[in-house]
Amino acid sequence: MTTQAAETPVAAPAAVRRSRLSLSVSLPVLWLGAAALATIFSAYLPMPDPFRQSLLRTLQSPSPTNLFGTDSLGRDVLARSILGLRVSLVVGLGSVLFGFALGGALGLVSGFFRGRVDFWISAAMTLILSFPPLVLAIAIMSYAGPSLGLVIFTLGLLFVPAFARITRANTLSLADREFVLAARAMGMRNGRILLQEILPNLVAPLIAYGMLMVAVAIIGEAALSFLGLSVPPPQPTLGGMVAAERANLLDAPWAVFGPSLFLFLTVLSLNVAGDQLQRRIDQREAAL
Amino acid sequence: MTAGALLSIRGLKSYLRTPRGLVRAVDGVSVDLAAGRTLGLVGESGCGKSILARSIMGLIADAVLDKAGGQILFDGRDLRGLSEKEMRRLRGREIAMIFQDPMTSLNPVMRVGDQIGQVLRLHFGSSKAEAQRRAVELLASVGIPSPERRARSFPHELSGGMRQRVMIAIALACDPKLLIADEPTTALDVTVQAQILRLLREQREKRGMALILITHNLGVVAGVADEVAVMYAGRIVEHGQTADLLRAPRMPYTAALMQSAPRLADPPHTRLQAIQGRPPMLIDPPAGCRFAPRCTRAAEICRREPAETTEASGERRWTCWRPLEVGHA
Numbered sequence: 354m355t356t357q358a359a360e361t362p363v364a365a366p367a368a369v370r371r372s373r374l375s376l377s378v379s380l381p382v383l384w385l386g387a388a389a390l391a392t393i394f395s396a397y398l399p400m401p402d403p404f405r406q407s408l409l410r411t412l413q414s415p416s417p418t419n420l421f422g423t424d425s426l427g428r429d430v431l432a433r434s435i436l437g438l439r440v441s442l443v444v445g446l447g448s449v450l451f452g453f454a455l456g457g458a459l460g461l462v463s464g465f466f467r468g469r470v471d472f473w474i475s476a477a478m479t480l481i482l483s484f485p486p487l488v489l490a491i492a493i494m495s496y497a498g499p500s501l502g503l504v505i506f507t508l509g510l511l512f513v514p515a516f517a518r519i520t521r522a523n524t525l526s527l528a529d530r531e532f533v534l535a536a537r538a539m540g541m542r543n544g545r546i547l548l549q550e551i552l553p554n555l556v557a558p559l560i561a562y563g564m565l566m567v568a569v570a571i572i573g574e575a576a577l578s579f580l581g582l583s584v585p586p587p588q589p590t591l592g593g594m595v596a597a598e599r600a601n602l603l604d605a606p607w608a609v610f611g612p613s614l615f616l617f618l619t620v621l622s623l624n625v626a627g628d629q630l631q632r633r634i635d636q637r638e639a640a641l
Numbered sequence: 642m643t644a645g646a647l648l649s650i651r652g653l654k655s656y657l658r659t660p661r662g663l664v665r666a667v668d669g670v671s672v673d674l675a676a677g678r679t680l681g682l683v684g685e686s687g688c689g690k691s692i693l694a695r696s697i698m699g700l701i702a703d704a705v706l707d708k709a710g711g712q713i714l715f716d717g718r719d720l721r722g723l724s725e726k727e728m729r730r731l732r733g734r735e736i737a738m739i740f741q742d743p744m745t746s747l748n749p750v751m752r753v754g755d756q757i758g759q760v761l762r763l764h765f766g767s768s769k770a771e772a773q774r775r776a777v778e779l780l781a782s783v784g785i786p787s788p789e790r791r792a793r794s795f796p797h798e799l800s801g802g803m804r805q806r807v808m809i810a811i812a813l814a815c816d817p818k819l820l821i822a823d824e825p826t827t828a829l830d831v832t833v834q835a836q837i838l839r840l841l842r843e844q845r846e847k848r849g850m851a852l853i854l855i856t857h858n859l860g861v862v863a864g865v866a867d868e869v870a871v872m873y874a875g876r877i878v879e880h881g882q883t884a885d886l887l888r889a890p891r892m893p894y895t896a897a898l899m900q901s902a903p904r905l906a907d908p909p910h911t912r913l914q915a916i917q918g919r920p921p922m923l924i925d926p927p928a929g930c931r932f933a934p935r936c937t938r939a940a941e942i943c944r945r946e947p948a949e950t951t952e953a954s955g956e957r958r959w960t961c962w963r964p965l966e967v968g969h970a
Contacts, residue, residue: 531745540733
C-alpha cells in the first residue's frame with residue numbers, strides 16, 4: 354500500500370497542463386506561420402500572376418479564380434496582398450532587428466558604464482523621442498526617396514530609443530546584482546561580463562517587447578506606403594493597395610478589404626502572441 | 642610583520658566618495674596572514690569588513706574609491722600598485738572570493754557546470770570539454786551528489802546550500818592561494834551553515850590555502866578560524882589567536898560582542914546584553930576612541946584621544962585605553 358502511494362507520479366498534473374496550448378497562442382502562431390510560408394514561397398502558389406493587368410476584367414468580385422476579386426487594373430487582389438504582406442513582414446522584422454541591435458547595444462553600454470557615456474547616450478535618445486515619429490519618418494523618406502532599405506532604416510531608427518531605454522533600465526538593475534560582482538571577482542573583463550552575464554539575462558524580455566514592436570512597425574510601414582513613401586511600385590504594398598483602390602470602395606470593397614484583412618490579422622496575431630509571451634516571461638522571472 | 646606572510650596589509654585606508662562626503666570605511670588597518678591559515682574577521686554591519694575584503698580584491702570602482710594610503714602585499718606584490726589588467730589575472734586565480742547570498746551570486750540563465758567551467762577557460766584557456774570535466778570533478782569535491790546531472794542544472798533548481806557549494810567550487814576551481822569568504826553562511830539555514838563551514842575548513846586543509854572568513858557570528862569564528870581580528874568603525878581593535886582572544890577579550894567591544902550572543906551554558910532566561918547605540922557614521926568619526934560613545938568603561942581620555950595599540954606576546958594586540966583585565970569574561 355504505502356509503496357504504491359509513494360510511486361504516484363507527482364509531476365503528472367503539470368505535464369497535462371503544459372500539453373494544452375490555449376487558442377490565444379495557437380491561432381496567432383498559425384496565422385503568422387502561414388503568412389511567413391505564403392510570402393516566402395509565393396512564386397510556387399497556384400495563383401494568378403500578381404503583376405498581369407487585364408483591362409477586360411477590372412474590379413471583378415471574388416470568384417474561384419480570383420478569391421479576393423480583382424483591382425482597378427484587373428490584377429488579382431489575393432496574389433498582390435501576399436506580395437504586399439511580404440514587404441510588411443520584411444520591414445517589420447528588419448526594422449525591429451535594426452532597432453534591437455543598435456538600441457540594445459547603446460542601452461547596454463549606457464546602463465553598464467553609467468556616468469558620462471550614459472548621459473550622452475540618454476540625451477541622444479531623448480532627442481530622437483522628441484520628434485513626432487511619423488513626421489520624422491515622412492521627412493526622411495520624402496527627402497531621400499522611397500526604397501526598401503530606407504524604410505527599414507527609418508522605422509528602425511524610431512525604435513532605437515525604446516530599445517535603448519528598456520535595455521538600459523534592465524542593465525542598471527542587473528549590474529548591481531551579486532552575480533556580476535562574483536563574475537568580476539572571478540577576473541572577468543567588462544566586455545565579457547556584458548556579453549556573458551548581462552546580455553543573456555536581457556534577451557527574454559526584449560524578445561517579447563520586440564514582437565509587439567514588429568506589429569507597430571508593420572502599421573508604420575502601411576502608413577508610409579499609403580502616402581507613397583515606402584517601397585516604390587510596381588512592388589505591391591498593403592498600404593499602397595488601399596491607397597490606390599480607395600476611390601472604388603463602394604464598387605469593389607474587396608480591393609480595399611483584402612489587403613486590410615491581411616494587415617489586421619497580422620498585427621492582431623503579433624499583439625496577442627507578444628502579450629502571451631510577455632506574460633510567460635514575467636511568470637518565469639517571478640519564479641526565479 | 643611576519644616574514645612568511647602570504648598577505649600583509651599595512652596601514653590600509655580605503656575611503657569611499659559618496660554624495661554626503663568621504664566615508665572612512667577602512668581607516669588604517671594592518672593585518673598579516675600566513676599561507677594556510679584562517680583569519681576570522683568579525684564586527685557589526687557597517688564596520689568596514691566587506692570594504693576591506695573588496696579592497697584586497699580591487700573590486701571597488703575607481704570613481705568611488707579613494708585609495709587614501711597603505712599597502713596590500715600579496716605574495717610580495719603591492720596589489721594597490723597593480724594595473725586593472727594585472728589584477729584581473731590575479732582575481733579568481735590566486736585570490737578568490739565567495740559572497741553572502743548564494744541565491745543571487747550565480748548567473749540565473751547559465752548552467753552551473755558552465756559557470757564553473759567559465760573560470761577555468763578564463764584563466765587556463767581550457768577547452769570546453771576539459772572545463773566541463775573539471776567542473777564535474779569540482780562539484781563532486783564540494784560534496785554535491787550526482788555531479789554530472791547537477792552540472793547541467795540551472796541555479797534556480799538548486800537549494801541555497803547547494804548553490805553556496807557551487808560558489809565554493811567556482812572559487813576553488815583555479816586553486817587560489819587565498820580565499821575570501823564574505824559572510825558565506827549568513828543567508829543559510831543553521832544546519833546547512835555547519836556543513837558549509839566544515840566544507841570550507843576541509844578544503845582549506847586539503848589545498849593549504851589561506852582563508853579570510855568575514856562574519857558577524859563569533860560562533861562561526863570559534864569553529865573555523867586560527868586567529869581573529871575584531872573590526873570596529875574601519876579599524877581593527879583587537880587581534881589574537883582564536884582561543885586566546887575568545888577566552889580573554891581585552892577590548893570592551895569584543896567582550897560586548899561576545900555577551901550579545903546567546904550561550905548554551907547560560908542559565909535559562911538570561912537577558913542578552915545588547916550593545917547600546919549604533920556604529921558611528923564614518924564620514925565624521927568620533928575624535929577619540931571610536932567605540933567610546935557606546936563603551937561602558939569609557940573615561941575622559943577615551944573621548945579625547947585615539948587609543949594606542951598594545952602588543953602582547955603571541956601576536957596579541959588590542960587598541961584600548963582601559964582594557965579589560967584577563968579573566969574578565
